[in-house]
Amino acid sequence: MTLLSRRSGAAALGAAALALALTACAGSTAPAEGPAHDPVATIGLTGEPTNFDLTTTSGAAIPQVLLNNVYETLVSLDQDGELVPQLATAWTVSDDGLTYDFTLQEGVTFSSGAAFTADDVKFSLERVKTNWTINQSKMALLDHVEVVSPTEARVILTKPSNSWLYNMAGTVGIMFDTDGVADLANTPVGTGPFTITERVQGDHISLAARDDYWGEAPAMQDITLRYFADATASTNALRAGDVDMLYNMQAPDLVSQFETDPAFQVLQGSSNGEILLGLNNQAAPFDDVRVRQAIAYGIDRQAVLDAAWAGYGELIGAMVPPTDPYYEDLNDLYPYDPDKARELLADAGAENLSVTFKVPTRPYATAVAEVVVSQLAEIGVTAKIETLEFPAVWLDEVFTKDDYEMTVILAVEPRDILTVFNDPDYYIGYDNAKIAPIAAAADAGTKEEWIEGMKKVAKITAEDVASLPLFLFPNIVVADAGLQGIAPNAVTESLNMTKLAWN
């Protein structure tokens, strides 16, 4: 009897406490419906930046937050991948392609209050070659920068280049404050419309709009970026109204629930990321072009896309996304033809092939790998999956030591066809004897020559099956239906939040 009364007492107390807690909660969570929406937004992301210094830390996570939002560049890319003015209002290129004259925007200040002048242009660009530990190759052709006047900067290159100005829209073109680089890892100082106000590692980053921004004020006053390690946790948060948008969603099978719900919008933007089936050109069996071609014929890329990524994405025939000016539809070079594949394998004396398939621990990789293995089995190739921890072990074994036969990876860098294939020391190990002279001439030529040259490069690498691009990775955005100004195309690594607004 003593126990009974004690137990029911405890239960009553517990129930009372729970009821009290719930009523306290219920009062403060009225769903945000109604005409006016506060100018604040929360965005759900994966892949948190480890620090804010994009001059020494690789990866897309840091520029996703900072590029175009906190930092700005002289030129920027619009959603169609076209160069548009940002901190430079206009620019001219000399006939020999070596001199770029930029006219700078006036009245621009950094978040520290310092004025933006041509001195900052000189400082920022020359610093890439001396202080950055990554991406230095993008500024390799820089000779020096001249300060013509506070609002005019002249950049001299050592050789003409068709890719240099495009790279200036990315991280290497960021304009830093000469006095603002003391603590890049924690305190980025930029000219952009937002500043970082709070950062809780493992949880969120908060941005607030500046009131002294030189350009059009952003509609959002406060944006919180929340980082999720689990895709379901992120969709739960979206469903519960705790986040307003999921950007670069990595679980397409969870998207369908939002497609039919009028409270949400699903956008499929383009990206620069190619899902690449990497083939080691410098080791058996893929040193034989016939075997590589057999793989190309033996894989039904549409089936891979549908099974592995729920059909979100686009098929590409070469390492070139449709947004690049030298894109050409090469999807029909290697149509799905398992008979042809088997024939080629027989020719090469490679029937009943057995290869190790090193797969990084990434959701797209594990999804794609399973489908590829079953398709290859049909043409007599046994691919044995070996899972490698990403990034540490994959980088070590496949990328650094070239110790692999076949792998799959998402190549996120924009315009990376030359990085990947124009270097026999790169982990793919493609013999670039044919494409090297074409690529060099293209970069140094006129824009038309460049486009023609790069098209040739793309075609040759595709015909040779240097590796097999399976599909173009989509940028899936799922958001509250009332959110507008979303930039779904990931033309650079930036998640451009400057135009976000509520309806």
Place this chain on the structure above:
Amino acid sequence: MPLRLLKLAGTFLATVWVSTLLVFLLLRVMPGDPATVALGTDATAEQLDAWRAQYGTTAPLWEQYLQWIGGILRGDFGTSYVTQAPIGPTLVERAQVTLLLVVLAMVVALVVAVPLGTLSAMRHGKASGGVVSALSQVGVALPSFLVGMLLIAVFAIQLRLLPSGGWRWGPDVLRYAILPVLALGSVQASILTRYVRSAVLEIKGQDFLRTARSKGLTANAALVRHGLKNAAVPVLTVVGVQLAGLLVGAVVVERVFAIPGLGSYLVDAVANRDLLAVQSIVLLLVLAVVVINFLVDVAYTSIDPRLRRA
């Protein structure tokens, strides 16, 4: 008494020291190069070497180890290669969150398990006892992340009463803590209920209870007044073990609720090869386990006077 304390302290220190050695060595044997992970695919060999020189990763192992230990003894956990922020404050931030979650979960578990387990043992052989036993069987089989996801589906998405995840210290912290605590606590409650039940069942037939009954107490009163303390010892052992396991085991629930706790910190640090952070976290966990065991020992001696003699 002082000798006993000295021996305890000695064992404590030896455990901690051996684990620092083990984790230090294991991390350096693991495949993967921290320099490449930090600098990425664009780095040249010179840049990789410069990074290694800057962070002293090519110095002889004993030197690196001593430098690290020396720092720890001064209270300096070092600076992370990866975040370039000092590790100490991050460790404290993350540990606080996990500690709150885990302790609350254990409290909830005990509040449910002790009465239910005792009830189940006392009604052994009858319907109500069987029901509790069956329920706890189901509870043990349910993984905590599944319970968590169900709770989110009901309370956060359907009813919009609570947030679906995240964490904010401050007056609202309980709102963020309720669901994850319930997810962790419900599983622990099921486990503990079964231990309480079996411990009480052991006690039930004992002679001393018959003596108490012969003195005039009812069966229930005898059990509660005299029996439960005896059942406490094995249950305490389990609580200690579970608590230690939860500190890192909570990582799955942390992922489901997107909570920045210690488990997530450890998993991310390992993936990024943030060696100093992993070492510091493991050290903290070892310390925590040793402290928990010590507290359990102290609890034993306070409950059972027979254990007070050395």
